[in-house]
Amino acid sequence: MKIRVRFTKSGAMKFTGHLDVMHFFQQLLRRSNIPIAYSTGMSPHQIMSFALPLGVGYESVGEYMDIETTSAVSSSAALEQMNKASVEGIEILSYRELPQGAKNAMSSVAAADYLVGFREGKAPSFNVKQALEDLFEKPEIIVTKKTKKSERTLDIKPLIYEHHTETLTDPCSVFLKLSCGSVDNIKPELVMEAMYSMMNEEPSEHAFTIKRLDMYTVISSSDKGALTVSSEGMGGDGVMPDFISLDSIGRDIE
């Protein structure tokens, strides 16, 4: 059966890379006696995939891993076993069975929520709340996306699904719901840098603390009842796709 696991990454663990986390979970599954399924062939490996790698230095309360198991373990038992075998900074939040035919997290992830804060002494000179509002007043937000091979300019405004500031702290943190996945993957820094650039300021090095809050997929309205996952029908002229947390696709095992 296919299982979706939601977990956190915080504290010292934010300095582990994506490969370290995969390696960690391979061992965690064995330590916690989860009946993980193995691929067949000369060198069998655990059937496991992750939604979207988290950059080194980011924290998260909404990471996802899909695995395949050979038998059922109740969600509560699995959580207990896995958390007992885990370390500080990685907490397993849910262990849910995916419906038949559900796409895996890696191919269905379409958006993610981020909370961007500022490290001590690294806040900008401008008012963040005002600057964010001004940024979204503009008809388009053009950024330069650099990859290893090329540079391209892109209007990211349609790919920012939500934005607001949270006023609990000063300077306030910025909440962003961003397009992500294999097609239009927008990193929160890109939005922040666009804001700085508009204000003619350069962010200081490692200025931002970034926390991923959750990841989403989109459900086409006709299929909502059946909970069939689709990546169609998102983005586009002001039509907000229907986002559903990757966590909500599965159901708890009794």
Added chain:
Amino acid sequence: MRKLALSDEILLDIDKPVRYIGNEVNSIMKDPGAVDIRFAMCFPDLYEIGMSHLGMQILYSLFNSYEDVWCERVYSPFTDLEKIMKEKGIPLFSLESQDPVKEFDFLGITLQYEMCYSNILQILELSGLEFYSKDRGNDDPILICGGPCTYNPEPYADFFDIVYIGEGETQYRALFDLYKECREEGFDKKAFLRRACKLPGLYVPSLYKVTYGLTSGSCLTPEAKNENENDTDPGSVYPMLASFEPVSDDVPKTVKRELVTELSEAFYPEKPLVPFMKVTQDRVVLEIMRGCTRGCRFCQAGMIYRPLRERSLEFLKESAVKMLENSGQDEISLSSLSSSDYSRLPELVDFLIEYAENNKLNISLPSLRVDAFSLDVMKKVQDVKKSSVTFAPEAGSQRLRNVINKGLSEEDILEGCKKAFLGGWNRIKLYFMLGLPTESEEDIKGIAEISDSIARLYYDLIPKEERKGKVSITASTSFFIPKPFTPFQWAAMGDKEEFTKKAHMVNDAMRSMLNHKSIKYNWHDTGVSVLEGALARGDRRLSGVIVKAYENGARFDAWTETFKEEYWLDAFSECNVPIDFYTRRERSLDELLPWDFIDIGVNKEFLKREWKNALEEKVTKNCREGCAGCGVMKYGSGVCTDQKGVREEKKDGVGAN
């Protein structure tokens, strides 16, 4: 949530921050207020090397099993972090509590190879500790070291308060109790060390006085050499070690090596540390035995871990399962100097193969002799197409193999290769040494000849239509470095030019071989071998050289990328110390050697006898074929007394992986 010693900004700026954060599975957290002793255990190299070291895993688990002790780990920060720590004044910290090392009661450093000596000083400097023991006070941690390099601790003796000679399991508890007692009385480091030196295996360098004098073996100092080759001014002669004595009668004259006499069920970790990053030994390691019966004359491990002691089969089975379950690792490896000599190997391997199949695990079996049994096992645990078969003949001719007592004949090697080729392997690795005592040109060329014979065997044996490409033979040579407590401890070592010349000789001989296209030849860097040789048999006068080399920039000398020979050569000349004195000289049998005060159990008479046998090309039997009277019988332990379960002796000496 634990607070880290390094800020987010620093951790994001450096390479592999995961080296410095701790928090690994099975790392031990304790309440610092609830323990009496805080021990910082340091491997003075990168995290990924140190975390692969079995000895440290054993002692970490053992010390933390004591309720009153919290043992934490420290590794060398790489140069990128070192620079930042110095700029920002951040003191070196342990991984668990992230507290400064300076606040600990003990700083214990394991010394596994000579080329980490400069890193000792990096650890001390970053900890905010003085290099020399005499300059550190009552409030500084007690600096103690262990590991194979302690069999000649003299080059670094002035840095350490205590040198633990032997296996760490036996005396630390007593040392901790003594420390607690001394602290209750109001701690005085000198008084504590006075008492510590009476514990078996504990050497306190400050309680021994060394003098040097002019005798026949003396040679010129670098300064004198530069001025005048024939200088006869006594000040220009580099004197010999003349005496080595305790400062008073209550300090033991000799320090006896500690060992675990009953190893069969001796303490072993059940919950090994599991690193987040991929490290060198990313697997559960099962130590099946200690010591070796083979008596190769160049091999220090073969002497200092005598006698061979096995762990019991049932204990090993239980340990393997517990460690795999508690770590979640997907691979297990056996550790010993010569796994084929473990008397219950077939039963252990059968058990592991079955367990591994049921649990989707891998097994790796290094140090196996190539024979029908091992090839059969290897076929079961690895992919023949991807693996190679390894032999370590060490020398190119039978004559020289007799000199070094490597009881492996050309017939053995060819027979092993034949079985391997018929079994489907076509990759062979061969390991040799250059610069062994009595080595001649024929011996050197023999390296190429035996490589060629193996290739020829393959083409004769395997019909064209069954061959999967060419046979691939990789021959590697390292340079022989005489080590203390081996029969070759008196031998002269080659210099750089000689080594380079010999390596070229092998290379030319290889190229003249019929099958040279099937043979690849590698050789080790020469500069680092010469320095390792000097440090291996050095005396206390080298501490100044180590400090100088460190100040010149030497650190991470075991890494080709960071090793710079000039740092060291400059240090030798700046200190006016002739490196040749330590490397090029053959010692006379009556010379006082810097490590003579250590009693490893193997007596000096045996080593002398073996040195003589070597020169006469006489072979000495391994312990199971007949006792050679090395002296360790007195421990009444291991192979010396235990004859039950001894397997029928097979032909000697090759490894496979």
